[in-house]
Amino acid sequence: MKHGELKSLDLAALWQGLRRPDPMGTDRVVPPTGITAQLTVFAAAAMAFLAVFALALALATGRLAERWSNELAQTVTVRISAPTEQMDQQTATVMEVLRTTPGIADAKQLPDSEVEKLLEPWFGPDVPVEVLPIPRLIEVSEAGEGFDAEALRLRLQGEAPGAVLDDHTRWREPLVRAAGRLRVLGLVSLLLIAATSGAMITLAAKAALAANGQVIRVLRLIGARDITIATAFVRRFTRRAAAGAAIGTVLGMIAIWALPSVDEAGGFLTGLGFQGWGWLWPVLIPLAAGLIGFVATRSAALRMLREVR
Secondary structure (H helix, E strand, C coil): CHHHHHHHHHEEEEEEHCCCCCCCHHHHCCCCCCCCHHHHHHHHHHHHHHHHHHHHHHHHHHHHHHHHHHHHHHHEEHHHHHHHHHHHHHHHHHHHHHHHHCCEEEEEECCHHHHHHHHHHHHHHCCHHHHCCEEEEEEEEECCCCCHHHHHHHHHHCCCCCEEEEEEEHHHHHHHHHHHHHHHHHHHHHHHHHHHHHHHHHHHHHHHHCCCHHHHHHHHCCCCCCCHHHHHHHHHHHHHHHHHHHHHHHHHHHHHHCCCCEEECCCEEEECCHHHHHHHHHHHHHHEEEEEEEEHHHHHHHHHHHHHH
C-alpha cells in the first residue's frame, strides 16, 4: 500500500472517530501527552491545593467569628478598683447590685487562681497576685433577655464608685469584624484561584490548538465542523483539569488533616481546618475545576478556530 493511500485511510479513520458519539474518538486529535497535558494537570493540582486552604480559612474564620461573638456577648465583667480597706465593702455592694438587677443570671467573683491564669501571658507563671494591686473581677452571666447595661453602669457608679462594667463591646466588635474580613479574604482567594486556573487552562488549550494546526486544517478539508474539532479539545482538557484538581484536593486535605487540630490562643480554641460535614466541601473543588476547564477550553477553542481559517 502506498504512503498516500495509508495517509488517506488514517484520515478517514480519524474522521469516522470524530463522527462517533464515543468521546474517545474525538479525543484522538489531541496529543495524549506533552507539555500542555503536564501544564494543565500541574496547574489544576496546584490551584486545587491552594483552594483547599482558602476554603478552610473561610470556614474557620466563620466559626471563629461566631464563637467570639457568642462567648463575649454572653459574659460581662465588673472590675473593682478601690483602696484595700474599701475593697471588701465595695465587692459586697456590687454583688448585691448584680443580684437584684433584672436580666442577670449569675455573678461570681473570680478566684486568685483564675486571675493568675489571665495574667500569665503577660507576667509569666506564678504571678504573686496577693501582693500586686490587681482589681477584683466579677464575672456576670446574662439571662436570655439580657439586661440594661447603661442603667447598671449608672447604678454601680452611684453605689460602688470603684466598680466599672465592661460588656466587652470594644473587644468583641473589632474581633468579629477582623474575623469577617478574613472570611471575605478567603472567598476572594477562591475567586482568584478560579480565575488563575481558567487562564492557565486557556493558555494550554491555545498551545495545543496551535501545535495541531495542520491536523485542524486537514479535518476542515474533509468536512469537520469547528464545534466538532473544539469538542475534542474540550473533553480532553476538562478531564485533565478535573484529574489534576482531584490530586491537588486530596493532597490539600491530607495537609489540612495533618495540621494541629486546635491552637489555644487568648482563651479561645481556634484552628484552620474542617469540622464534621465541612470535610465534604473540598469534594466540590474537582467539579468546579472541571467546569472551569470546560468553559475556558470551549471559549478559547471556538475563538481561535474562528480566527484561523
